[in-house]
Every structure is written in C-alpha cells, then in structure tokens.
Amino acid sequence: MTGVILAGGQNRRMNGQPKALLLFHGETLLQRQVREMKKVCHEILFVTNRPSLYWSFLPDDVRILTDKIPHQGPLGGMHAAFAHAKHEQVWVVACDMPFISSRAARLLAQYQQKGSCDAAIPLINDKIHPLHGIYHQRCEKLIAQVLDRGERKVMQFLKQVDWKQIPASFFKEKGLDLRFVMNVNTPEDYQQALMQI
Numbered sequence: 001m002t003g004v005i006l007a008g009g010q011n012r013r014m015n016g017q018p019k020a021l022l023l024f025h026g027e028t029l030l031q032r033q034v035r036e037m038k039k040v041c042h043e044i045l046f047v048t049n050r051p052s053l054y055w056s057f058l059p060d061d062v063r064i065l066t067d068k069i070p071h072q073g074p075l076g077g078m079h080a081a082f083a084h085a086k087h088e089q090v091w092v093v094a095c096d097m098p099f100i101s102s103r104a105a106r107l108l109a110q111y112q113q114k115g116s117c118d119a120a121i122p123l124i125n126d127k128i129h130p131l132h133g134i135y136h137q138r139c140e141k142l143i144a145q146v147l148d149r150g151e152r153k154v155m156q157f158l159k160q161v162d163w164k165q166i167p168a169s170f171f172k173e174k175g176l177d178l179r180f181v182m183n184v185n186t187p188e189d190y191q192q193a194l195m196q197i
C-alpha cells in the first residue's frame with residue numbers, strides 16, 4: 001500500500017511549531033511515523049507546503065509532494081497524494097500522531113479489500129478518525145469534485161462514498177493499543193505523549 005503523511009497544516013495550537021518535527025527520544029515525529037509506515041508501505045508520500053523545512057529529515061525514498069491548492073485542509077493534501085499514489089490502497093495519517101500503527105493499518109486494509117468499500121476508518125471513543133484511515137485510490141476524482149465545489153471537510157467527502165467504520169472492539173480483540181488514533185495539537189498534548197513513550 002501507499003502511506004501518506006499530511007503535514008500541510010498551520011500548527012496554530014502548537015504556537016506555529018511544526019508538529020512533524022517534534023522530538024520523541026531524539027527522533028522527529030515524522031521519522032518515527034516513517035519507521036512505522038515502512039513496515040507495511042512500499043511507497044511513502046509526505047504532503048506539505050514547506051518542503052524545505054522537512055527534506056533533510058526524510059529518507060531519500062520518501063517522496064515530498066505539495067498541495068495543488070494550498071490551505072484546503074487535510075482533504076487538499078489527500079487529493080495531492082491520491083493523484084500520485086502508485087498503489088490502490090492508501091493509508092492516510094496526520095503528521096501529529098505519535099502512535100500510528102501498521103498493524104491497525106493492515107487490519108483496516110484487509111477490511112477495505114474484503115468489503116470492496118472506498119474507505120475503512122476507525123471509530124474510537126465514539127469518534128471517527130479519518131486521518132488514520134485506509135482509502136481506495138479511486139477516491140481521488142471524488143475528492144477533486146468536492147474541493148471544486150468549495151467544500152473542505154473530510155466528512156463532506158465521506159458522505160459521498162461507501163465507507164465503513166471499524167469499531168474499537170475490533171482492534172481491542174486483536175490486542176491493539178487504541179492510542180494509535182491519538183494526536184498532539186498543543187504543547188500540553190506533546191508533554192503528555194512524551195510521558196507515554
């Protein structure tokens with residue numbers, strides 16, 4: 001599958017500090033994510049509007065992309081990535097998630113493939129987490145249409161596709177740590193996450 005890291009946000013709640021470069025035991029968050037993604041992905045795409053900030057932290061085999069139209073939110077980044085993805089299955093994550101899980105991604109991918117749906121997305125603590133989801137690459141066209149209409153919310157796109165929510169119980173049964181959907185938005189979130197590693 002293709003792995004996609006979305007890092008084109010403004011990081012306002014982190015006081016402008018790029019969340020992908022937060023350090024976790026001497027490793028940047030993006031390096032930590034790439035390490036986890038490589039367990040299941042043959043291709044990794046990193047989507048940002050500031051490539052120069054990140055390229056020195058990324059291995060050569062990770063491709064850097066920019067949004068076609070910047071500041072459209074995560075959906076804009078997904079659009080750029082899906083247009084370039086070489087594989088049918090695309091694992092999308094936000095750059096601010098320290099505990100992304102390749103095991104969860106594999107389970108979601110199996111579910112997406114078996115159900116032939118457009119996306120498989122975790123439902124944890126009564127919340128869906130589209131930024132740790134598996135999507136079929138064919139979603140690219142629909143995302144483009146949604147963006148063309150001026151809609152930017154991932155939910156507006158999901159309303160138009162056949163997606164399945166995968167409940168927490170499914171991951172728990174398989175022994176997974178549900179923190180895989182956790183993200184860090186603020187300096188306080190970052191301190192808390194550091195203590196959990």
Ligand SMILES: Nc1nc2c(ncn2[C@@H]2O[C@H](COP(=O)(O)OP(=O)(O)OP(=O)(O)O)[C@@H](O)[C@H]2O)c(=O)[nH]1
Nearest residue numbers: 007008009010011012013071072073074077094095
């Ligand atoms: N490629 C791309 N990614 C984005 C864009 N906007 C947000 N993201 C990413 O989507 C994920 C979720 O973003 P948010 O947490 O909602 O926004 P943020 O900009 O990171 O943080 P705040 O400014 O504090 O809201 C993060 O990984 C962002 O980097 C965008 O316009 N393009």
